Every structure is written in C-alpha cells, then in structure tokens.
Amino acid sequence: xxxxxxxxxxxxxxxxxxxxxxxxxxxxxxxxxxxxxxxxxxxxxxxxxxxxxxxxxxxxxxxxxxxxxxxxxxxxxxxxxxxxxxxxxxxxxxxxxxxxxxxxxxxxxxxxxxxxxxxxxxxxxxxxxxxxxxxxxxxxxxxxxxxxxxxxxxxxxxxxxxxxxxxxxxxxxxxxxxxxxxxxxxxxxxxxxxxxxxxxxxxxxxxxxxxxxxxxxxxxxxxxxxxxxxxxxxxxxxxxxxxxxxxxxxxxxxxxxxxxxxxxxxxxxxxxxxxxxxxxxxxxxxxxxxxxxxxxxxxxxxxxxxxxxxxxxxxxxxxxxxxxxxxxxxxxxxxxxxxxxxxxxxxxxxxxxxxxxxxxxxxxxxxxxxxxxxxxxxxxxxxxxxxxxxxxxxxxxxxxxxxxxxxxxxxxxxxxxxxxxxxxxxxxxxxxxxxxxxxxxxxxxxxxxxxxxxxxxxxxxxxxxxxxxxxxxxxxxxxxx
Ligand SMILES: Cc1cc2nc3c(=O)[nH]c(=O)nc-3n(C[C@H](O)[C@H](O)[C@H](O)COP(=O)(O)OP(=O)(O)OC[C@H]3O[C@@H](n4cnc5c(N)ncnc54)[C@H](O)[C@@H]3O)c2cc1C
Numbered sequence: 410x411x412x413x414x415x416x417x418x419x420x421x422x423x424x425x426x427x428x429x430x431x432x433x434x435x436x437x438x439x440x441x442x443x444x445x446x447x448x449x450x451x452x453x454x455x456x457x458x459x460x461x462x463x464x465x466x467x468x469x470x471x472x473x474x475x476x477x478x479x480x481x482x483x484x485x486x487x488x489x490x491x492x493x494x495x496x497x498x499x500x501x502x503x504x505x506x507x508x509x510x511x512x513x514x515x516x517x518x519x520x521x522x523x524x525x526x527x528x529x530x531x532x533x534x535x536x537x538x539x540x541x542x543x544x545x546x547x548x549x550x551x552x553x554x555x556x557x558x559x560x561x562x563x564x565x566x567x568x569x570x571x572x573x574x575x576x577x578x579x580x581x582x583x584x585x586x587x588x589x590x591x592x593x594x595x596x597x598x599x600x601x602x603x604x605x606x607x608x609x610x611x612x613x614x615x616x617x618x619x620x621x622x623x624x625x626x627x628x629x630x631x632x633x634x635x636x637x638x639x640x641x642x643x644x645x646x647x648x649x650x651x652x653x654x655x656x657x658x659x660x661x662x663x664x665x666x667x668x669x670x671x672x673x674x675x676x677x678x679x680x681x682x683x684x685x686x687x688x689x690x691x692x693x694x695x696x697x698x699x700x701x702x703x704x705x706x707x708x709x710x711x712x713x714x715x716x717x718x719x720x721x722x723x724x725x726x727x728x729x730x731x732x733x734x735x736x737x738x739x740x741x742x743x744x745x746x747x748x749x750x751x752x753x754x755x756x757x758x759x760x761x762x763x764x765x766x767x768x769x770x771x772x773x774x775x776x777x778x779x780x781x782x783x784x785x786x787x788x789x790x791x792x793x794x795x796x797x798x799x800x801x802x803x804x805x806x807x808x809x810x811x812x813x814x815x816x817x818x819x820x821x822x823x824x825x826x827x828x829x830x831x832x833x834x835x836x837x838x839x840x841x842x843x844x845x846x847x848x849x850x851x852x853x854x855x856x857x858x859x860x861x862x863x864x865x866x867x868x869x870x871x872x873x874x875x876x877x878x879x880x881x882x883x884x885x886x887x888x889x890x
Contacts, residue, residue: 412473414452414498421455421500424465429456429506439501442491443484443548444751447846449492451478454501460581460589460620466502467618468587470876477502477877479614481556482527484548486747486758487845489613489881490556502618504555510534511621512595518626519578519595524555524619531624540626543570545663547744555619561611563841565663565697565743568795570627572841573610580606581621585872595623608867613843614878616871628701630662634708635736636715637685638694639726640666643769646694646794649723650765653696656714660707663697664795666768671746671789671802678752679745683738685728694724694794695743746791754806757786757820761831762840765797772799774830779803782823785811798840801827828855844882853884 412420422430431439431454439454441447452475457463470477476499480490492499504524510531512521515538522531528542528549535542544557546564556562558580563572570576579592579599592599592606609619640646646666653661669689676682685693698707708729715727730736750756763771772790779788779801786803803823810816828838828851844852853861868875868883875885 417473417475417498418452421453421466421469424469425455425457425462429458429462430454431456436501439480439483439503440491442488443486447488447491447494449478449494450497451492451499451501454480454503456503456506458506460507460583463502463507463583463618463620464587464589466500467583467585467876470500471585471587471874474498474874475500476875476879477614477618478881479555479559479618479878480504481524481553481559482548482551483556484552485556485560485845486760486842487560487613487847489560489843489845489878493846493880504553504618504620507555507620513538513540514595515540515626517595519623520626521593521595521621521623522554523621524553524558526554528552528554528557535626536629539629541629542576542624543627543662544573544576547747554622554624558610558619558622559613560843561841563793563796563798565665565793567793567798567841568664569659569662569699574607576625577606577610577622578625579623580609580619582609582616583618583620585617585874585876589620590617593621593623608871611843613845613882615868615882616877618877630699630701631703632700632705632707633662633736634698634711634729635739636696636711636727636729637739638696638715638718638724639686639690640692640694640724642692643772643792643794645723646692647765647769649694649718650794652718652723653714657698657710660698660700660705661696661795662699663695664793665695665743666790666792666794667693667695667743667746668788668790669693670787670804671749671791672742674753674789674804675742675745675749678749682742682745685739685742686726690725695739697740750789750802750804754804754808755810755816756789757783757803757805757823759799759801759824759827759838760840760842761799761801761827761836761838763797763799763831763834763836765794767834767836768792768794768797768799771831771834771836772801775799775801775827778823778826778830782826783819785809793841824851846881849880849882849884852882
C-alpha cells in the first residue's frame, strides 16, 4: 500500500488515540539521547497504554514497512533507543505509559511488572512488602524495567545479585510480526524448551518490544554498613576485596573504586554533595554491606575490619557514616558521577569488563594510552570493581575541545587501542551499557565469525524485515541483501 507520512500519522492516531501519539515539539525528548550527542527523526513517538495496543501498533508498522525504535526512560549511553539522524520512516515506540505493577507475590518472591515502571518505583513498591529488588544505578529514577532488561543493566549491586539477566524469571514481548510471546509464570524451575527470554535480555530492542517481566525479589536489607576508604592503588583495592570477601562473603553489596579526579568533578558540578575526604586522594573505595538478619552487627564488624586494614597499611584512611543520612550522602556522590561528567565536558567513555584480578593491569595500560593518544584528556575511572567492570573516561573539558574531525580521529584511535588492550587480557569492550548504535561497528568487526553469524541468523529468523531498531546492536551486512 502506498501511503504518505501524513496518512500514516492520521491512521496511527486512529489506531491508538491522540493521547498515545507525540509529534513535533512533544516528540523532541524522545528523539535526543541522554548525553545530547544524537538527535534523530521519526514520524512520531507512540506510547501505547497496554500490550494489546503495542501489538496493534507493531502490526500496523509491519504492514506499512515503518521501522520501530523501542524506548524506555531514554537514559541509555550507547544511542540505542533514539532513531537515526537521517530522516526515515520510523517511529519511537515508548513504554512510558505502561506503568502497572501487575502482581507482587511476597511469598513466591516474584513481581510481575510492566515495561514502563521505573526502577525507583519498583524499589518503593516491593519495599512496602519488605522485599528487595536489588538492581541499583544512578539513573534509577528514570530508567525503566523494559530498558534495563534490554540493555542487561548492571550497576553497583551486581557483585552480590548479578546483572539484570540474573534477575528476570520471564518476559512478555511483542514480536516483529505483532504476536505476543509470553511466559510470566514466575517459576524458579521451568524447563519447557529453549529459554528464549535471554534473547531479549540485552537484545536492545532489536528483536521485539518488551511489555512486561516477571522479576526475582529478595528479602529486604535489615542491617547495613557503609564505608569510604583511601587506597594507594588499584592493586591495593583488589587485595582488600579478597580480604573483605573472606570476611563478609555475600554480605558485600557494592565494592566501587573511583578516581579522586572523578569525585572532584561531582563536587564541582552537582550541588549539595559532601566530599568524603579533604583533600581528595587519588583513589577512593566505596563499600556497602547488607544483610537481611537485623542482628548481624555489620557496622561494628566492618569498623573492626577497617581498623585492622588501616593498622597493617592495606588502606590509608577510612570514613564510616554514622547515620543513614551520612550513608546516603556518600552514595549520592557515587551516583552523581555520570551527571558531573556530562557537565564537565566531552567524556570519551569506555565500558570494559575484565576479570577482577586484571583490573590494575588494565587501568595502568589505559592510563598510558590516554596520555599517549589523547594528551588533552584527563584519565578518570569509575569501577564496579567487585565484578571487574571498569568505566574509563578520557575527559576533555568543554574549553579544550578540538574541531570535530580531529576529535573523531583521536577518539577512533583511542577506542581501537583501549579495546585491543581489553581484548588482549581476555576482556569485553561492552560490559553493562550495551552496544547501541555507538558500538555496532565494533561488534561486527570484533566478534568471531561463528558468533556473529549465529547472531545474524537469530535476528533474521525473528525479524526478517529488519523492522526493529535497524543499525542498533547488529549492523546489516552485505550478504543480507
Ligand atoms: C546517570 C546514569 C547512570 C547510569 N548508571 C548505569 C549503571 O551503573 N549501570 C548500567 O548498567 N547502566 C547505567 N546507565 C545506563 C542506563 O541507565 C541503562 O542502560 C538503562 O538500562 C537504560 O534504561 P532506559 O529505560 O533508560 O532505556 P533506554 O535508554 O530508553 O533504551 C536503552 C535500550 O533498550 C531498548 N529498549 C528500551 N525499552 C525497551 C522495551 N520496552 N523493549 C525493547 N527494547 C527496549 C532501546 O531500544 C535501547 O536500545 C546509567 C545512565 C545514566 C544516565
């Protein structure tokens, strides 16, 4: 059927009602990524209120050959949820109006929630039942369950509870043909064939639109302890992690290493934060312990542990928050780092995973590469050290930005070198942020052919028209014609 943009839009409004269709200025926030580096174009952003509406929209788009970019809270850092810059016939399909918590089973430890529920809203809802959903990250007030699933998000709690993949029991997905694939039984044991949910977890919207999920819950934390420590080096931090693990094992809820330069940026740009140390040291460790046993005396035990570590020189200084507010202030610093980076300048950001034991070697190598290949940038580090995830930021302040071509060339050279470094020590160039449009060429280039071809076969089998998120995660290759 030959249609025009205007008739497509008119028919979409008829299909789902005007409340679900955003165009022009109202659509702008859906077209721009969180960092403001990618601005796309689409016919409209469509916000279905139910799975049935979402299915009707997808079927409509399939019939008209309109491509679909699924979107959640739009906090993704790899430009996966926004449409491309060049004008094309596409829509943004947002889960923003699908915000129902369908079921909260505190005995079975399962929550069935719609894709548009924000992570904070889920935290609050399950806490009222004395349960915990353990994913924690800086964007939790805005990031949505559908987006967190589609990027397989990690965050600070991964050291204890794993990443999003470890927290999903089942999914409901609108497939590219408009059918709804659903398994929300919330069972812990279920061997009815292939575990297809894993294709959509980390699938970045390339295989369908996630509309709901059954998620694992845990006992609420009833005893906790927090600390910030000064360590001499990443090596010292890894050594302390080994010792802490022997003592506290699964009570370690977060083990984060950040460079002092990063904390300085947070204090400079984000109002209301308190410096954990003055002057700021080169490396700061942030530790959170948690337990469901209220009599675990975690704070007392952590204090004793840190006193011993201080006396034998493993750490150089430590602060232990005395109140809940002081602990919140400490973690506010940690969760403000991305926002501070955005304000400071152009951060060339890497999201690397290596084994915990190899983090120091990786950091030393990355620092040397930044000094050599991008001397105008300051190397900064934010590491989820407990799971081996290192965010390297080569920070170029706004005032020092070179022209576009020189910047693009030096970013490309640095990316090549840092990804080579991580590969040479058995690491991954995408740990928790995903691939998006940003790293799609890297995935195509760096994956072994058998892995790449298997992924392309899956994409072709489930989305033969390349309707969902073309150019995101999987680039089209010449043999697809
Ligand atoms: C301040 C800040 C801190 C952050 N900290 C962390 C961190 O510690 N750890 C971490 O892992 N990430 C972090 N992130 C990145 C980001 O928050 C996560 O990637 C998050 O999972 C994105 O969720 P979202 O709802 O915003 O998804 P979006 O940005 O809207 O989309 C991300 C991807 O998922 C797809 N998608 C979204 N919703 C759906 C759906 N319903 N169905 C199918 N596909 C969908 C999109 O197409 C896109 O490819 C941070 C981001 C910011 C801004």
